[in-house]
Amino acid sequence: MTRTPHGDVVQGLGQEVERLLRILPSPTEAWQPSDYLPDFASETWPTRLATLRAEAARLPDDLLVVLVGDMVTEEALPSYAMALNQLVQDEQGTSPGPWPRWLRGWTAEENRHGDLLNTYLRLSGRVDMRAAEVTIQQLLVGGFDSSSQGDPYNLLVYTSFQERATRLSHRATGALAERAGAPGLARICRVIAGDEARHETFYQRMMGAVLDQDPDGGVLAFAGMLERQIAMPGFTMGGPDDPDLFRRFALVAQRLGVYSAADYASIVAHLVKTWRIADRVVAGDAARAQHWLCRAPERYARLAERMAVSAARQPQSGEAWAWLSRPSSPSLMSLPA
Numbered sequence: 001m002t003r004t005p006h007g008d009v010v011q012g013l014g015q016e017v018e019r020l021l022r023i024l025p026s027p028t029e030a031w032q033p034s035d036y037l038p039d040f041a042s043e044t045w046p047t048r049l050a051t052l053r054a055e056a057a058r059l060p061d062d063l064l065v066v067l068v069g070d071m072v073t074e075e076a077l078p079s080y081a082m083a084l085n086q087l088v089q090d091e092q093g094t095s096p097g098p099w100p101r102w103l104r105g106w107t108a109e110e111n112r113h114g115d116l117l118n119t120y121l122r123l124s125g126r127v128d129m130r131a132a133e134v135t136i137q138q139l140l141v142g143g144f145d146s147s148s149q150g151d152p153y154n155l156l157v158y159t160s161f162q163e164r165a166t167r168l169s170h171r172a173t174g175a176l177a178e179r180a181g182a183p184g185l186a187r188i189c190r191v192i193a194g195d196e197a198r199h200e201t202f203y204q205r206m207m208g209a210v211l212d213q214d215p216d217g218g219v220l221a222f223a224g225m226l227e228r229q230i231a232m233p234g235f236t237m238g239g240p241d242d243p244d245l246f247r248r249f250a251l252v253a254q255r256l257g258v259y260s261a262a263d264y265a266s267i268v269a270h271l272v273k274t275w276r277i278a279d280r281v282v283a284g285d286a287a288r289a290q291h292w293l294c295r296a297p298e299r300y301a302r303l304a305e306r307m308a309v310s311a312a313r314q315p316q317s318g319e320a321w322a323w324l325s326r327p328s329s330p331s332l333m334s335l336p337a
């Protein structure tokens with residue numbers, strides 16, 4: 001693999017990675033999807049399955065749509081793991097260095113998210129799993145472009161942003177599940193959000209370490225990624241037959257408050273503060289980028305307000321989703337707060 005100055009800085013952070021590897025529990029200590037699902041080898045499974053299905057029957061269609069979209073996005077993990085190999089440069093697939101060990105540990109943790117949501121939705125009886133599987137395959141075939149352009153600083157900015165975005169969205173979905181009377185699903189969302197929180201910590205600390213060593217390069221990377229816009233990982237889920245699918249899913253998520261432009265703005269503000277962008281000593285283009293970044297939270301917050309107003313004005317489409325087996329439940333909007 002070719003080495004670049006940015007790659008050398010990132011590879012030089014091995015000791016810090018080594019220290020943070022302790023945030024990944026071993027596979028025997030970690031939670032597993034089975035901890036949150038009926039055990040079909042146990043005599044209790046009929047009761048546990050009945051409870052799961054009774055809860056799932058209370059979920060409004062729009063919440064189910066968000067869950068399927070989230071599950072599909074998690075299931076496209078192979079694409080993200082492939083993209084992140086540019087960051088860790090695991091040339092053998094079993095390299096013993098701290099970065100490759102991080103990526104393998106991260107991948108193994110993330111792999112449980114799609115497994116758990118997929119199994120839950122299958123058991124719920126509310127989802128047309130074949131349609132959902134077609135979407136997963138479309139997303140994997142369509143690929144994933146983080147617009148990082150193969151640069152490791154950009155990849156650290158991207159992952160820092162996205163882990164926080166997924167944490168917020170799983171947490172919000174869990175809160176809505178609780179409100180809809182599905183505490184089992186709420187627990188599932190919370191345990192996944194807990195993983196995303198640890199992953200967020202890792203990537204944000206590593207990007208912070210990059211900024212300490214190379215403030216000019218780090219500030220330029222952060223500004224460049226925001227200028228190109230942080231792409232959502234599920235963007236290509238509709239494939240050529242339904243290129244609009246992601247946009248419609250994102251609109252439902254925005255309307256429910258699961259992930260909205262306000263979250264995007266809050267993440268930008270969080271990163272500007274966490275990475276102490278205003279305090280970095282930089283010059284030239286990087287100083288201009290720093291100035292732009294320091295004003296970014298305010299700009300994005302204003303934009304989010306405008307988007308919320310226009311989203312509220314859009315008529316609720318009541319569209320039929322191929323993902324849902326029996327589209328009949330009321331919208332979440334009709335539930336008591």
Ligand SMILES: [Fe+2]
Nearest residue numbers: 074110113166
């Ligand atoms: Fe995840």
Ligand SMILES: [Fe+2]
Nearest residue numbers: 163166196199
């Ligand atoms: Fe994640």
